[in-house]
Amino acid sequence: MRRFVVIGQRALASPEFSLNDLPSSSGRLDVLVRCLRAALMVSHGLRRDTLVYLVFKGGAHAPKVVRFAGAAARYLRPDERSLALMVQRALASVPAGQAGLVSYKPGIDVGVGGLELVRAEPDAAPVYVLDERGRDVREVPLDPGGVFYVGDHLGFDPATRAELEERGALAISVGPTSIHAEDALAVLVNELDRALPPALEPA
Amino acid sequence: MRRFVVIGQRALASPEFSLNDLPSSSGRLDVLVRCLRAALMVSHGLRRDTLVYLVFKGGAHAPKVVRFAGAAARYLRPDERSLALMVQRALASVPAGQAGLVSYKPGIDVGVGGLELVRAEPDAAPVYVLDERGRDVREVPLDPGGVFYVGDHLGFDPATRAELEERGALAISVGPTSIHAEDALAVLVNELDRALPPALEPA
Numbered sequence: 001m002r003r004f005v006v007i008g009q010r011a012l013a014s015p016e017f018s019l020n021d022l023p024s025s026s027g028r029l030d031v032l033v034r035c036l037r038a039a040l041m042v043s044h045g046l047r048r049d050t051l052v053y054l055v056f057k058g059g060a061h062a063p064k065v066v067r068f069a070g071a072a073a074r075y076l077r078p079d080e081r082s083l084a085l086m087v088q089r090a091l092a093s094v095p096a097g098q099a100g101l102v103s104y105k106p107g108i109d110v111g112v113g114g115l116e117l118v119r120a121e122p123d124a125a126p127v128y129v130l131d132e133r134g135r136d137v138r139e140v141p142l143d144p145g146g147v148f149y150v151g152d153h154l155g156f157d158p159a160t161r162a163e164l165e166e167r168g169a170l171a172i173s174v175g176p177t178s179i180h181a182e183d184a185l186a187v188l189v190n191e192l193d194r195a196l197p198p199a200l201e202p203a
Numbered sequence: 204m205r206r207f208v209v210i211g212q213r214a215l216a217s218p219e220f221s222l223n224d225l226p227s228s229s230g231r232l233d234v235l236v237r238c239l240r241a242a243l244m245v246s247h248g249l250r251r252d253t254l255v256y257l258v259f260k261g262g263a264h265a266p267k268v269v270r271f272a273g274a275a276a277r278y279l280r281p282d283e284r285s286l287a288l289m290v291q292r293a294l295a296s297v298p299a300g301q302a303g304l305v306s307y308k309p310g311i312d313v314g315v316g317g318l319e320l321v322r323a324e325p326d327a328a329p330v331y332v333l334d335e336r337g338r339d340v341r342e343v344p345l346d347p348g349g350v351f352y353v354g355d356h357l358g359f360d361p362a363t364r365a366e367l368e369e370r371g372a373l374a375i376s377v378g379p380t381s382i383h384a385e386d387a388l389a390v391l392v393n394e395l396d397r398a399l400p401p402a403l404e405p406a
Contacts, residue, residue, distance in 0.1 A: 030281070042382050179246060186390060190377060190386075
């Protein structure tokens, strides 16, 4: 299973944001849902072998995690507004004090908590982190079953950096240009596809 | 100069669509603006050496072209809604019967017409077309000053295919998976960056 963990440093963990102005009102949920699309979606379907965790670290109700599973999710549209609406409803559905991830819809789970919700899952996979100073993805062996951490436009907060260090994350980069996180994911996913063509699922 | 030509087979050439439902109301402008972002934008800036042509072939007022120039455009936000609003206003600004591309704003030009508006520009550059059956971008020499044609979720219409054949377009592909056009562009642009690191411009 491929896993991607996208950290939204200021992404609001509560649903009080406007779909009509995601960049200013949501703490850049637009970045997170573009990362979700790039990691999870293919032409006419989803990647069955992929989990995407969006981590919301912004606002009074943070942190929360919303997890998308390509093998089970249905009716996802690729545009930002549709994906943001799905996230908004998932964030609104979780009761305060809920322990662990709970199902919002098939293939979409949500929980109150941060990276401990990601780490709680059975895991002996190698950990990678996208980092412009890391080693070129074309020059390191990539485990298609790895866990890949991605920062938003702000990079990573100190707690996430400490977690990555503790897990021995290998820093990897995707080329000579400083590009958007979602584009880096598209390039990384392409590299993984070239190593091991993926299982797909009609949408 | 890198040039990308994104063909929207049903993308509405008139501005009568809703920003609240781009996929259903605009003929998939959401796909076009995601391609625009992937081709033109980097972290905290634009690519100075890049032109992106969006070709609108849908509706009664088609075709139209909106061209973005990274060297001159300003104040572009990367989210779909902001880019779609910019396109909507550009489409509304052009008088019927206008000949050639005219300026809407610095770095954004618009014109009534189709691929002839792209071809009218001085051009001896090689032409490429993204095509899943094409040769792997890692196995062909790519001219970073080429013209790259990209289809939307529907591929290409017969007139565009004829134009590409006439121009001797080389079909290129980006890997083993059928992915979204915007992801294919991210991978292609990465390949071009690896061949020739780009000039960038703060946003």
